[in-house]
Amino acid sequence: MNFYQNNSVLKVEQVTKEYNHKNIIEGIDIHLNQGEFVSILGPSGCGKSTLFNVIAGLLLPEQGKVFVNDVDVTGKTGIVSYMYQKDLLLPWRNVVDNGILPLEIRGMKKDEAREKVIEMLPVFGLQDHMEKYPNQLSGGMKQRVSLMRTYMFSKEIMLLDEPFGGLDAITRLKMQKYLLEILKKIHGSVLFITHDIDEAIFLSDRIYIIKGFPAHIVEEIKVPAKGSDTQEAMNTNEFRDLRAKVLKLL
């Protein structure tokens, strides 16, 4: 089942989390390799975000452990970066100053942090917007800033919790391509939550399918390599079969 167990940066072992004495997620086993894009695909409200909160160290699981580079980090914050569906940008800070937030929290001087962020702006296509405040940006632009802030914290393990869920369909497709382009440049490892089958197949190297009450992993699917980074490349028989298979599992 496990393809590259050896160089995994993140391992989640047998994690169970309860709420009000009922298990929400149960016996979750997942891993993420260096440079890999892995999706967790499942219906809304099934406990995917709870799993992310456990990985981020915000919640302590009843059972199981979280390892980052083979070190037990269960319940520890400040290790993986986290991006939400809401952009959660600070309205009183411009694009650059929103980007420096994670560096500031780590104790870096503001000027030094600003230099680092300004260096990265072109990668995220934000160089023309550095002085703008969030309420002057479109939804897609806000998510770009939010992604940059996530990256500024850490690219080793990025947890993206339905980051494009609040965008319209067209912007969403654009943002998916944008995300793949960015990842090529920054070589990050991503764990991605979604309930959109096409999005999961388009973006991922592997997909975990999660469902049920309590939620558990029902299948791990390896997505074949795509010829190009466009959504049109998904119209082959191979991907159509994959989509049908995923649909059946859900």
Place this chain on the structure above:
Amino acid sequence: MRKFQNISDRLIPIIFMLFILFAWQFVVSMGWVERFILPAPTDIVNALILNWSDILMHTGVTFFEGITGLLVAVVFSFAMAIIMDQFVLVKKAIYPSLVISQTVPIIIIAPLLAMWFGFGIAPKIFVVVLVCFFPITINLIEGLQSVDQELIDLVRSMGARKIQIFSKIKFPYALPYFFSGLKIAATYSIMGAVIGEWLGGKAGLGVYMLRARHAFALDLVFASILVIVILSIGVFYGIAMIQKAIMPWEKLKEE
């Protein structure tokens, strides 16, 4: 079209006020109301000009009391709001008493303050603090507590300490709330000082009005009211300007 709309929006209340003033002037000039019962607007302005140096001195005292009280109230409000935000138990214990304290009529408290603290400047400032403390604290608390929980989780996941969550997230988030409380308090501050002075003292617009009333100089009473209104509006706009300077991102919304 939009600009025209803006101008007419501003003109309408001015025209209405002018109309009231003309009606008032007309009623008194025609002798329908005696001048010692209700002085005409022109009488009031005349009284203001004639007694300008006196009124200016008393205004200075009232302004000082009002601003000092407001600043003291801000300091106490911050301390109280931060403590209530950090310790849920304190908030549960204090919040109801805070609301109850506001239902006690200030006009009854003021003479007691004069009994306890004498007729100096301290009891006047105390009245201002009492009136201003509540709106600032309540708004500040609300601002601190309405920060999106996901935003707090996000910075927590970055490993932020409690003090960082407060200084980088909660405090700037609560600033607009603080300023709406402060603006309400500002309009109360001058009035609070006047109520304090009304009960006795050496100087201030409240004292001046009391003397004018005893002398049946109603034009001077009205002149003082005019000064109080202008002063209160001045403090209000002063604070609004500080707010704009501190929070430039707020006015970007319309662009």
